[in-house]
Amino acid sequence: MSNVTEKSHAELAAAFNKDEPRVDWHDETLWWVRQKRDIQAHKLPEWELLRETASQIKNNVLSNLSGYLEQFEANAIKNGVVVHWAADAAEHNKIVHQLLTERGINRMVKSKSMLTEECHLNEYLKEQGLDVIDSDLGERIVQLAGEPPSHIVLPCIHKKKEEIGDIFHEHLGSAKGESDPKILTETARQHLREVFLTRRAALTGVNFAIAETGEFVICTNEGNADMGAHLAEIHIASMGLEKIIPERKHLGIFLRLLTRSATGQPITTYSSHFKKPQENKQIHIIIVDNGRSIQLGREDFRNSLKCIRCGACMNTCPVYRKSGGHSYHTAIAGPIGSILAPNLDMKKYADLPFASTLCGSCSNVCPVKIDIHDQLYKWRQVIVKEGYTPTAKTIAMKAMAITLSSPALYRSGGKMGRLVFKYAPFAVNNKLNPWYKHREMPKAPEESFGEWYNKRKEGKK
Amino acid sequence: MSREKILAAVKSNQFSHAELPNVDILDALTASDVSQVKQYTTVATAGGSFVYEVSDFDAIKTILHKEFKAGVKIISGIKELDEYTYAGNVVDELAHSFADVELTILRSFLGVAENGALWLTETQMNVRVLPFISQHLAIVIHQDDLVPAMGQAYAKIGNADYGYGAFISGPSKTADIEQSLVIGAQGPRSLSVFILTT
Numbered sequence: 001m002s003n004v005t006e007k008s009h010a011e012l013a014a015a016f017n018k019d020e021p022r023v024d025w026h027d028e029t030l031w032w033v034r035q036k037r038d039i040q041a042h043k044l045p046e047w048e049l050l051r052e053t054a055s056q057i058k059n060n061v062l063s064n065l066s067g068y069l070e071q072f073e074a075n076a077i078k079n080g081v082v083v084h085w086a087a088d089a090a091e092h093n094k095i096v097h098q099l100l101t102e103r104g105i106n107r108m109v110k111s112k113s114m115l116t117e118e119c120h121l122n123e124y125l126k127e128q129g130l131d132v133i134d135s136d137l138g139e140r141i142v143q144l145a146g147e148p149p150s151h152i153v154l155p156c157i158h159k160k161k162e163e164i165g166d167i168f169h170e171h172l173g174s175a176k177g178e179s180d181p182k183i184l185t186e187t188a189r190q191h192l193r194e195v196f197l198t199r200r201a202a203l204t205g206v207n208f209a210i211a212e213t214g215e216f217v218i219c220t221n222e223g224n225a226d227m228g229a230h231l232a233e234i235h236i237a238s239m240g241l242e243k244i245i246p247e248r249k250h251l252g253i254f255l256r257l258l259t260r261s262a263t264g265q266p267i268t269t270y271s272s273h274f275k276k277p278q279e280n281k282q283i284h285i286i287i288v289d290n291g292r293s294i295q296l297g298r299e300d301f302r303n304s305l306k307c308i309r310c311g312a313c314m315n316t317c318p319v320y321r322k323s324g325g326h327s328y329h330t331a332i333a334g335p336i337g338s339i340l341a342p343n344l345d346m347k348k349y350a351d352l353p354f355a356s357t358l359c360g361s362c363s364n365v366c367p368v369k370i371d372i373h374d375q376l377y378k379w380r381q382v383i384v385k386e387g388y389t390p391t392a393k394t395i396a397m398k399a400m401a402i403t404l405s406s407p408a409l410y411r412s413g414g415k416m417g418r419l420v421f422k423y424a425p426f427a428v429n430n431k432l433n434p435w436y437k438h439r440e441m442p443k444a445p446e447e448s449f450g451e452w453y454n455k456r457k458e459g460k461k
Numbered sequence: 462m463s464r465e466k467i468l469a470a471v472k473s474n475q476f477s478h479a480e481l482p483n484v485d486i487l488d489a490l491t492a493s494d495v496s497q498v499k500q501y502t503t504v505a506t507a508g509g510s511f512v513y514e515v516s517d518f519d520a521i522k523t524i525l526h527k528e529f530k531a532g533v534k535i536i537s538g539i540k541e542l543d544e545y546t547y548a549g550n551v552v553d554e555l556a557h558s559f560a561d562v563e564l565t566i567l568r569s570f571l572g573v574a575e576n577g578a579l580w581l582t583e584t585q586m587n588v589r590v591l592p593f594i595s596q597h598l599a600i601v602i603h604q605d606d607l608v609p610a611m612g613q614a615y616a617k618i619g620n621a622d623y624g625y626g627a628f629i630s631g632p633s634k635t636a637d638i639e640q641s642l643v644i645g646a647q648g649p650r651s652l653s654v655f656i657l658t659t
Contacts, residue, residue, distance in 0.1 A: 029640055046490045056482035063479040066472040085464040137646060138637035154637065161639045181638035185646060192647055197557055213620075223593045223633040223648025230590035231556050241471065246481060248618070252611040253484060255628075256575075266504060266576035267611075269631050270593075270648070276624035278589060289467045297474030 008390070009355040013323035026158060027321040033154070034315040036264025037365065044256075054253050055369035058306035061244050062296060068211040068244045069287065075214025076285060079276045084286045089119035092288050096121060096203065096236060097128055099284060103234065105201045111218070111225035112136040113205030114152050114309060115238050115288060117331035121203075132203075133195050135224040137188050144171045150325025152332055153262045153311035158324050192224070202228030206239035206285070207308070208254060212247045215275035216285065219258060219268040226272050234282045237274070241287050242305040254308060257367035262310040295343045300378045304339045306368040313362035313372055319355055328352060335362035339375040342383065350388035353379035411450065418444040488612035497574035497607035498656055505577030508631040509644050510652045514604075516659045518542060521601065525566075528653070529597075533563035538587050539601060542566055548587035556590045565595035565649075572607045572654075573614045578628035579654065580614060582621070589625050593633075598649040600629070603657045 017023055041047045061068060073083045086092035092115075100108060108125070110116065110132050122132050122143075134143045138155035142148065144167050149155030156164065165179035174187045204225045208217040216237060218225045229235040245254060251271075259265045277283040296302050314320045314334030325333035330341040330349060335356060341349035353376045362372040383389060384397070403409050420427050421444030428441050435441065447455075502512045515521050518541040525542075529535065536559070538548035545566070551559075567587075571580040579600050583589055592598050608614050618626075633648030644650060 032640065046487055049487060049490075053482050053484060053487060056479070057484075059479040060481045063475055063477065065475050066468050069468060069471065085462075085467055087463040087467055091463060135647065136637070137635045141637065154640075156637055157640075159639075161641075164638055181641040182643050184638055185635060185643040189645065189647060193560070196647070197560055221633070222635050222646035224646070226593045226627070227590070227647050230593065241467065248620070249484065249612075249615045252615040253487065256611050263636070265508070267573075267578050267628065267630050269508075269629065269634060271578070271628040271630075273623070273626040275622075275626075278624070287467070289463075289470070293467060293470035293474055296471060299476070302474075302476070 007329065008351040009323065009327050009329070010351065012327035012329060013319075013355070016324040016327055017322070022160075023322055023324075025160075026324060029157065030315045030321045033263060034312070034365070037261055037312055037315065038264075040260035040264045040266060044260075050253060050257055051367055051369050054257055054308075054367060055306065057245060057250050057253065058368050061246060062242070062302060062305055065241065065244065065296065068246060069241060071211040072209055072214055072244055073287070075212070077214070079214045080283075081214065081277065082282065082284045084284060086286055086288045086290070088290050089288075092119050092238065092286055092290070093121050093124040095286050096238075097125060097130070099234065099236060100125075100130060100201055101128075103200070105234075107131045107133075107199055108201040108203055109133050109135050109195050109199040109228040109232070110203040111205065111220065111228055112139055112155075113203065113238055114149075114332055115205060115240050115290075116203065117148060118290065119238075119288070121238075133192075133199075135192050135195065135222075135228055136220070137185060137222060137224075140188060140192070141167060144168075148326070148331065150333065151311060151314055152309050152334075158326065192227075196227045196231050199228065199231070200233045201236065202232035202234075203236045203238065204229055206237050206243050207258070208245050208251060209239055209243045209285075210246075210248050210251070211244055213275065215248070215273050216243075217251060217255075218272045218274065219255070219270065220272075221263075221265075221269045223270050226270060229274070230278070232281075234284065235274070235277070236284045236286065238286045238288060241289055241292050242307075258308055258310055261312040261365065261367040291344045295340070298343065301339060301343065301375055303370050304336065304343075304372075304375060306370050307336050307340075308368060310367055312365040312367065316361045316365050318357060318359065318361070323355070328355065335372045335376065336370070339372060339379060342379050346383060346386060347388050350383045351390075353377075353383060411448070414448050418446075418448070420444075484612070488610075488616065491575070491610035491612055493609045496604065497572075497609055498604050498658070500574040500609070501572060501577060501607050501656070504575065505631065505654055508577045509634060509642075510577060510631045510654050512654045512656065514656050514658050517657070518601075521599075521655050524653075524655075525564075525599070529564055534561055535564045535566070536562055536591065536595070538565070538567040538585060538591075548591065552587050554588075556588060556594075559588065559591060559594045562591070562595045564597045564599060565591045566599040566601065567592060569600050569602045570606050571614055571617055572602045573609075573611060573628070574607050575610045576630055578611075578614075578630040580618065580626060580628050582623040582626040584623070586625075592627070592629060593648045595649055597651045597653070598629070598632075599653040599655065601655045601657065607656075 141156040168174040338352035535545040537545035569579040635646040
């Protein structure tokens, strides 16, 4: 589901920030996940070598992606899997639609796939009169709430259990006021079992696709991807074309990193390797480009395609934790989303690379060592050059450039500023000044450094 | 055709060749000659599994008799546990017919001490959906089949051919509601691991 909004990250974050206790709770919950990640990472003395190795493997993948894709396709076909290619979201959605309708299927169960969020598959199928039920608990919750996920690993991290209780009471018939996570999870279990047993089609994402063998791996804790895929006649697996890894043994590297980075578990409960379809059943893989080949050609940003979607950069990001996933108004929120989204639509997502303090924490936790904060900085420059910054920012930056290039203007500007702070503080301590939000403006010094220095020189003579 | 278009775009945009790194160093770092039972048990227990060290199949039977009441539907993929329906005899049944299975017992020949994961292929599962659709799951493994880390696990799997395989490291679980851990999401509500020590 998409956020049908033209609001910027700053505006959406401001709305999220109105409820301060909730912001604190959101912040602390995600920081707790980050700490769990640290505990696991510190248990492995070879952690940094693991990250470096994973990054290098992905480097090799990106340097020979077309070859690996062809190899993967050939092996998958040999395994009896049908392979489709989609240039963009629309083509992907059409392929899914056709696979369903040509079998007379109008209801499908889907496990977590951020790619289908990126493609807005659910809305598309709904418009065509087809029903999709998300089977990951967190995704089911936001689906029932009519919202998109706010986090790629923890889709309903922004919701309180009482709110989830209300949603389940309305849609799944749980008792009014029930908010015990155990009871709510059991309610969803009963509901979803019925769904698994009655759906003829299941769609899943793909965590890793192995060129050498043509198999693909899906990681879940709930077992929902497997329940759906094993019971359905047709299993559709949607994958971004960057999901390739060269050899099966490389899974040993990536599976060690993925869940430790994501939730602080040593591995997910299930790491399922799909190679061949079951007898009388079908597996279809859809390989999706949707802007990825363009990103591959952007030298400064191609490393973003190494991402394995663990979400560690979100959990650690001070801006994400305090602004919430929905403020990024794109399928993949947080630091990684902010370097992926401008590639898809630079104008629409021009605000996202600015939604960062450039503190670099994201790059430090990234299991495949993507230089996320450097890329955020580089996107800012591209966006300004292309003229996609908001008018107010452009004017302010231009005024700044003129002032800084003229010593006379700089000095008189500084003096004016100090006078305003001293004699008319109300002119800056008000809501029109964005710097005043959540903080008092500082007291202005009596004199500038230049004035002080000159005076000091005079005195020494 | 989108296939040709995509491959051409990827080909023209991929940069100069980067070599694959050596991954053997990592495997050497995690290699170990000591028994992995203790490490496995610690990690698997933390992940919500019940781990039992047993000397033989009779010991397993005793525990199962205690934990599961007579009369519930139990399927076993292990010939030695012959009082239950043998999984090999039900492979042709509709996958949906296993919806009322209370317990499935399967064999694994590869376990990983660093994360509690047990490797099973379709051959040991008999039916792919069995280890997921059962209310409870039990897996039997010999202590000599435990390796220290994932690197050794994939070395052991090698280039084996299978239709489907999975690492299973515990009961089905979720923490989607306010990060509170709940055991028993969409799959089994418990995982019992029996480690054969003789």
